[in-house]
Amino acid sequence: xxxxxxxxxxxxxxxxxxxxxxxxxxxxxxxxxxxxxxxxxxxxxxxxxxxxxxxxxxxxxxxxxxxxxxxxxxxxxxxxxxxxxxxxxxxxxxxxxxxxxxxxxxxxxxxxxx
Amino acid sequence: xxxxxxxxxxxxxxxxxxxxxxxxxxxxxxxxxxxxxxxxxxxxxxxxxxxxxxxxxxxxxxxxxxxxxxxxxxxxxxxxxxxxxxxxxxxxxxxxxxxxxxxxxxxxxxx
Numbered sequence: 001x002x003x004x005x006x007x008x009x010x011x012x013x014x015x016x017x018x019x020x021x022x023x024x025x026x027x028x029x030x031x032x033x034x035x036x037x038x039x040x041x042x043x044x045x046x047x048x049x050x051x052x053x054x055x056x057x058x059x060x061x062x063x064x065x066x067x068x069x070x071x072x073x074x075x076x077x078x079x080x081x082x083x084x085x086x087x088x089x090x091x092x093x094x095x096x097x098x099x100x101x102x103x104x105x106x107x108x109x110x111x112x113x114x
Numbered sequence: 115x116x117x118x119x120x121x122x123x124x125x126x127x128x129x130x131x132x133x134x135x136x137x138x139x140x141x142x143x144x145x146x147x148x149x150x151x152x153x154x155x156x157x158x159x160x161x162x163x164x165x166x167x168x169x170x171x172x173x174x175x176x177x178x179x180x181x182x183x184x185x186x187x188x189x190x191x192x193x194x195x196x197x198x199x200x201x202x203x204x205x206x207x208x209x210x211x212x213x214x215x216x217x218x219x220x221x222x223x224x225x
Contacts, residue, residue, distance in 0.1 A: 041217065042216050042218065088155065102159035103147070105156070105159075107155065
């Protein structure tokens with residue numbers, strides 16, 4: 001059981017470049033989440049999914065897109081990276097919503113946009 | 115919108131001490147989470163609770179719904195407990211709203 005995995009672990013982009021972060025879970029969880037973590041701020045929800053083929057906006061969705069074509073994968077895309085998107089990105093999953101289940105987190109992706 | 119406040123922001127203790135980290139929130143909730151973020155960055159869920167108290171090893175979490183307050187206690191602290199501890203509560207009273215996270219408490223336990 002790998003749990004929640006994220007690729008890549010580190011990435012440096014130039015302003016305007018695009019990239020996709022991949023999150024995979026092998027626990028058959030319905031819910032998946034993308035968060036960003038910035039110094040002096042708590043984790044903030046970017047987008048989330050309550051099941052295969054569904055996505056929804058979180059607290060800070062601007063500049064990001066997501067897709068959940070397969071239940072086990074949740075992709076986060078940056079179409080045109082900006083320095084403000086420099087952050088550590090965490091993916092998480094849970095069997096059902098946070099009200100009934102704990103969330104399992106991936107190891108994080110450290111992204112720097114120059 | 116729920117405001118989640120943690121205190122203290124930083125805490126240094128000697129090995130063996132009893133630790134208390136506090137979390138206050140502003141709106142009614144159905145469940146609250148405590149998380150631990152290791153020095154390497156990984157995040158694990160410690161507790162999810164909606165009433166009373168939960169215990170896991172040397173960790174104890176309590177919640178007082180009326181006071182809108184939760185505490186995380188660590189008994190017989192050890193240097194390996196050094197981490198950031200984060201509480202999370204729903205952003206709004208409506209069911210299914212996202213979680214809002216506290217900024218975390220940095221705990222350092224010295225040998």
